[in-house]
Amino acid sequence: xxxxxxxxxxxxxxxxxxxxxxxxxxxxxxxxxxxxxxxxxxxxxxxxxxxxxxxxxxxxxxxxxxxxxxxxxxxxxxxxxxxxxxxxxxxxxxxxxxxxxxxxxxxxxxxxxxxxxxxxxxxxxxxxxxxxxxxxxxxxxxxxxxxxxxxxxxxxxxxxxxxxxxxxxxxxxxxxxxxxxxxxxxxxxxxxxxxxxxxxxxxxxxxxxxxxxxxxxxxxxxxxxxxxxxxxxxxxxxxxxxxxxxxxxxxxxxxxxxxxxxxxxxxxxxxxxxxxxxxxxxxxxxxx
DNA sequence: CACTTGACCTGTCCGC
DNA sequence: TGCGGACAGGTCAAGT
Numbered sequence: 001x002x003x004x005x006x007x008x009x010x011x012x013x014x015x016x017x018x019x020x021x022x023x024x025x026x027x028x029x030x031x032x033x034x035x036x037x038x039x040x041x042x043x044x045x046x047x048x049x050x051x052x053x054x055x056x057x058x059x060x061x062x063x064x065x066x067x068x069x070x071x072x073x074x075x076x077x078x079x080x081x082x083x084x085x086x087x088x089x090x091x092x093x094x095x096x097x098x099x100x101x102x103x104x105x106x107x108x109x110x111x112x113x114x115x116x117x118x119x120x121x122x123x124x125x126x127x128x129x130x131x132x133x134x135x136x137x138x139x140x141x142x143x144x145x146x147x148x149x150x151x152x153x154x155x156x157x158x159x160x161x162x163x164x165x166x167x168x169x170x171x172x173x174x175x176x177x178x179x180x181x182x183x184x185x186x187x188x189x190x191x192x193x194x195x196x197x198x199x200x201x202x203x204x205x206x207x208x209x210x211x212x213x214x215x216x217x218x219x220x221x222x223x224x225x226x227x228x229x230x231x232x233x234x235x236x237x238x239x240x241x242x243x244x245x246x247x248x249x250x251x252x253x254x255x256x257x258x259x260x261x262x263x264x265x266x267x268x269x270x271x272x273x274x275x276x277x278x279x280x281x282x283x284x285x286x287x288x
Numbered sequence: 289c290a291c292t293t294g295a296c297c298t299g300t301c302c303g304c
Numbered sequence: 305t306g307c308g309g310a311c312a313g314g315t316c317a318a319g320t
Binding site: 001002003059074075076077078125127128143177179186187235236276277278 | 313
């Protein structure tokens with residue numbers, strides 16, 4: 001469930017904790033978590049390189065190295081990138097940690113760093129991955145090059161509108177989840193954004209006015225900006241680079257709130273299935 | 289081409 | 305208490 005706010009929170013932690021560190025060794029415990037193949041550097045190839053930048057595109061994390069390669073990572077649903085060092089190391093200590101000693105049984109990769117520290121890639125369900133790719137190739141990877149604009153970029157609205165226009169018959173929720181149309185939104189923030197502008201998730205896009213669509217894009221930006229300030233959403237697994245939970249779900253209006261009163265009208269929030277996903281909405285505020 | 293469904297995985301929860 | 309099955313959801317391949 002890491003969506004844009006969670007990935008951005010991890011990115012900020014990595015920028016603070018591992019940029020400037022050198023990779024001294026890499027232990028891969030689950031081969032599929034660090035795929036190798038044409039154009040990909042095997043794990044041993046990053047040993048000796050220094051991490052020089054931590055970037056993000058939508059839900060994709062990018063750690064640039066000083067050897068012309070970048071570590072590109074996707075956390076998918078249960079991935080974590082957690083930094084650990086000596087006990088007295090670093091300014092931030094976990095205050096709401098979800099994790100114990102690392103590595104644990106979900107640890108797939110251990111990047112050993114200088115200064116006696118580690119960057120652990122944990123992933124209970126093994127859907128996530130980390131790949132080493134030539135830095136100039138990162139933006140050209142098909143799945144990155146085809147991403148739609150991010151809601152945090154207000155100037156991206158016309159492009160979002162243009163791309164969305166090709167999907168007028170599908171539900172507005174499915175469109176929000178389509179990373180080629182608009183990127184960075186996942187199940188949590190799709191539901192939260194739709195509640196904010198009182199649009200029913202199952203509405204065909206054709207029934208959503210241009211004005212509503214603009215409000216929706218803005219709402220997605222607002223809700224994700226707030227979530228970043230709160231360190232993201234922790235439903236089950238998500239933690240930041242220090243192992244801490246995010247606090248956004250305490251402020252959620254619909255996600256995982258089925259049966260509880262709508263914060264606007266008091267009606268019980270309903271959970272259904274739209275676009276093959278669990279979907280939460282207020283049946284009164286968000287009529288079809 | 290637009291759109292939906294299934295697969296990838298494992299841990300958790302629910303009903304029997 | 306144990307056990308089968310549903311469920312969780314990001315993305316892509318395969319299906320309609």
